[in-house]
Amino acid sequence: NAGVMQNPRHLVRRRGQEARLRCSPMKGHSHVYWYRQLPEEGLKFMVYLQKENIIDESGMPKERFSAEFPKEGPSILRIQQVVRGDSAAYFCASSPRGTPDQPQHFGDGTRLSIL
Amino acid sequence: AQRVTQPEKLLSVFKGAPVELKCNYSYSGSPELFWYVQYSRQRLQLLLRHISRESIKGFTADLNKGETSFHLKKPFAQEEDSAMYYCALKGNFNKFYFGSGTKLNVKP
Numbered sequence: 001n002a003g004v005m006q007n008p009r010h011l012v013r014r015r016g017q018e019a020r021l022r023c024s025p026m027k028g029h030s031h032v033y034w035y036r037q038l039p040e041e042g043l044k045f046m047v048y049l050q051k052e053n054i055i056d057e058s059g060m061p062k063e064r065f066s067a068e069f070p071k072e073g074p075s076i077l078r079i080q081q082v083v084r085g086d087s088a089a090y091f092c093a094s095s096p097r098g099t100p101d102q103p104q105h106f107g108d109g110t111r112l113s114i115l
Numbered sequence: 116a117q118r119v120t121q122p123e124k125l126l127s128v129f130k131g132a133p134v135e136l137k138c139n140y141s142y143s144g145s146p147e148l149f150w151y152v153q154y155s156r157q158r159l160q161l162l163l164r165h166i167s168r169e170s171i172k173g174f175t176a177d178l179n180k181g182e183t184s185f186h187l188k189k190p191f192a193q194e195e196d197s198a199m200y201y202c203a204l205k206g207n208f209n210k211f212y213f214g215s216g217t218k219l220n221v222k223p
Contacts, residue, residue: 042216
């Protein structure tokens, strides 16, 4: 059972461009979470999605950021018109539905660098 | 409101010394708590969960409902324990709440 897969591992963008980060959850997992980690900082929750639904986006900036988890395919975190402050590691995690004591499983992250 | 607090941003100890990473939580229901570890530039990995009452890499954590705490302990720290540690709580609707993390630095 492959783990949570994120791609790309590294992404370089110039200011004003768009960044698309992909996350494929573990097989059988229907819940996806996105987190941002700034250099030398802790993990910050951004958004929680289930298939075709955004459950909680309270941690996501209201402008330029969007997330989706379509019926088919990976979850996408999209950042439009990137700025230097968007440079960070973005981690995706997934968990199965139902079983209460199941933890989240994390991907390797995408390191986004803005030039 | 659900919340996880890790009061120490950085904890430095010498090799062989005991270590305790603090975690306090706020949750109205019956909490499910986890500790995650992140080694340098790697993904977060599950270290242990309170429901299993297990010891992983010499670490243990006991849920204290009276004090609403889930501190992570190890009697003798090793240099390879140096990492970022996150306490997490699983709340309603499968939502997870993470603390801000504690960086453990074990000095030789």
